[in-house]
Amino acid sequence: MHQRIVSAPVDFGAIRSEFGLASAYPAEASTEARDASDAFAGDRADRTDIPFVTIDPPGAMDLDQALHLERTGTGFLLHYAIADVGAVIDPHGALAKESGARGQTYYLPDGTVPLHPPVLSEGTASLLPEQRRPAALWTIELDENAEPQRFSVARALVRSRARLDYAGVQADADAGRLHPSIAALPEFGKRRIEAGLRRGAIGLRLPAQSIVRDDRSDGHWRLIVEPRTAADDWNEQVSLLTGMCAARIMLDAGAPALLRTMPPPAESAIASMHRTAAALGVEWPEEFSVGQMLARLDPNTPAALVLMSEATSLLRGASYTVVTEDTVAATPESLEHSAIRAPYAHVTAPLRRLTDRFSTEICLARCAGTEVPQWVRDGLADTADSMRRSDAIAGKVERACIDLTESTLLAERAGTEFDAVVVREANGNRAAEIFIADPPVLGPCAGEPPEGATVRVRLVSADPVARKITFAYPVQGADETATRPTAPPQRRGND
Numbered sequence: 001m002h003q004r005i006v007s008a009p010v011d012f013g014a015i016r017s018e019f020g021l022a023s024a025y026p027a028e029a030s031t032e033a034r035d036a037s038d039a040f041a042g043d044r045a046d047r048t049d050i051p052f053v054t055i056d057p058p059g060a061m062d063l064d065q066a067l068h069l070e071r072t073g074t075g076f077l078l079h080y081a082i083a084d085v086g087a088v089i090d091p092h093g094a095l096a097k098e099s100g101a102r103g104q105t106y107y108l109p110d111g112t113v114p115l116h117p118p119v120l121s122e123g124t125a126s127l128l129p130e131q132r133r134p135a136a137l138w139t140i141e142l143d144e145n146a147e148p149q150r151f152s153v154a155r156a157l158v159r160s161r162a163r164l165d166y167a168g169v170q171a172d173a174d175a176g177r178l179h180p181s182i183a184a185l186p187e188f189g190k191r192r193i194e195a196g197l198r199r200g201a202i203g204l205r206l207p208a209q210s211i212v213r214d215d216r217s218d219g220h221w222r223l224i225v226e227p228r229t230a231a232d233d234w235n236e237q238v239s240l241l242t243g244m245c246a247a248r249i250m251l252d253a254g255a256p257a258l259l260r261t262m263p264p265p266a267e268s269a270i271a272s273m274h275r276t277a278a279a280l281g282v283e284w285p286e287e288f289s290v291g292q293m294l295a296r297l298d299p300n301t302p303a304a305l306v307l308m309s310e311a312t313s314l315l316r317g318a319s320y321t322v323v324t325e326d327t328v329a330a331t332p333e334s335l336e337h338s339a340i341r342a343p344y345a346h347v348t349a350p351l352r353r354l355t356d357r358f359s360t361e362i363c364l365a366r367c368a369g370t371e372v373p374q375w376v377r378d379g380l381a382d383t384a385d386s387m388r389r390s391d392a393i394a395g396k397v398e399r400a401c402i403d404l405t406e407s408t409l410l411a412e413r414a415g416t417e418f419d420a421v422v423v424r425e426a427n428g429n430r431a432a433e434i435f436i437a438d439p440p441v442l443g444p445c446a447g448e449p450p451e452g453a454t455v456r457v458r459l460v461s462a463d464p465v466a467r468k469i470t471f472a473y474p475v476q477g478a479d480e481t482a483t484r485p486t487a488p489p490q491r492r493g494n495d
């Protein structure tokens with residue numbers, strides 16, 4: 001049975017206006033981007049011999065990362081090339097000022113609001129295939145368990161050979177025909193995931209709602225869900241590993257450092273998860289961490305949907321921590337990212353995120369044995385503030401786009417009944433949260449439907465102006481027996 005495709009005309013312009021997202025760049029900054037050149041052109045190692053490939057969503061042009069991974073006699077050797085944005089931006093120019101104000105690229109369904117002008121981020125600085133590009137080249141040697149033994153970063157010249165996407169990589173892996181440059185990626189990814197679980201890391205394999213253009217109708221949009229693939233997880237491990245190595249380089253040198261941190265979850269939140277697991281009949285061995293318990297779950301079951309959704313409450317308070325010579329001595333725990341269970345820094349997406357340029361410059365200086373540039377030291381506090389602010393805006397923009405699309409798709413369907421999986425039960429003043437499959441919508445539900453069950457609900461209202469939807473349970477006259485099916489709707493779920 002095919003899922004019925006539901007689409008509707010949605011205008012995201014109001015969301016751009018509401019959050020002050022202006023795509024146009026000041027003329028001076030645009031000129032700097034157009035005329036940008038490599039400040040280290042004569043000081044780079046030529047590593048265009050390495051057959052790098054990129055893995056990004058289809059159609060992406062701002063390609064930050066290119067990788068080459070090989071199996072060795074003692075483990076793995078990873079070469080990870082990152083667009084060298086610090087080499088093409090004048091730290092005191094108009095472009096640096098404007099990107100500092102923006103913080104990051106904002107992604108909306110009908111287009112991006114970029115951190116840098118597209119002529120740079122999608123052109124001269126992007127690691128597009130068959131182009132010689134300046135890069136910060138990470139070299140990471142790993143043992144048989146994919147644990148890093150030696151790592152460094154240096155400026156180099158690189159050339160990508162192929163532009164791949166996640167679905168294609170997964171299909172190639174399933175067919176046993178992976179590109180030679182990433183043939184070792186599945187084994188590497190699995191071993192890195194296992195290493196994370198040993199540390200106590202928490203990984204969520206939730207699918208996420210996506211808004212896509214309906215090609216059949218101009219200006220119409222629809223919601224879809226795409227299951228997270230193993231290839232997503234493998235590729236994520238490359239970025240996480242590099243960020244952990246970057247944090248280690250910075251912290252081993254003392255200061256300065258710019259870290260992505262997250263406080264440990266409250267014991268009460270973990271206790272709540274234990275109660276939820278018990279209520280759903282999920283076995284949770286006493287010696288297992290949260291991450292190990294979640295890793296055992298079949299993601300296509302109601303119990304996994306409920307527990308992974310609840311686990312998001314453990315991963316709160318993410319921020320950016322600046323370590324300077326004047327910083328009061330911090331505890332190791334305060335410098336960790338609790339979901340990773342290790343110190344971590346953003347260094348792999350400088351075309352899309354401001355902080356990566358600064359952290360990368362610190363690591364380049366430390367590995368070269370040179371002084372950290374003064375513009376980096378002077379800009380760390382403002383960079384952290386810009387990232388905190390822009391992260392908050394990005395989250396609100398993403399939620400607003402989803403809410404607008406959901407409420408628009410359902411605007412004419414008040415009174416319609418749906419089968420739904422109850423993701424969270426009602427708690428105090430908080431309504432229950434339910435997920436319906438067609439269209440894939442996550443929303444509040446009045447009443448007290450039982451968590452983890454499949455129930456019949458009724459759409460009470462959908463208001464595109466307020467961007468709100470409301471469901472109700474129980475449905476008058478319907479069979480209200482809650483069931484726990486083995487194959488619930490799938491959904492798709494944050495480096």
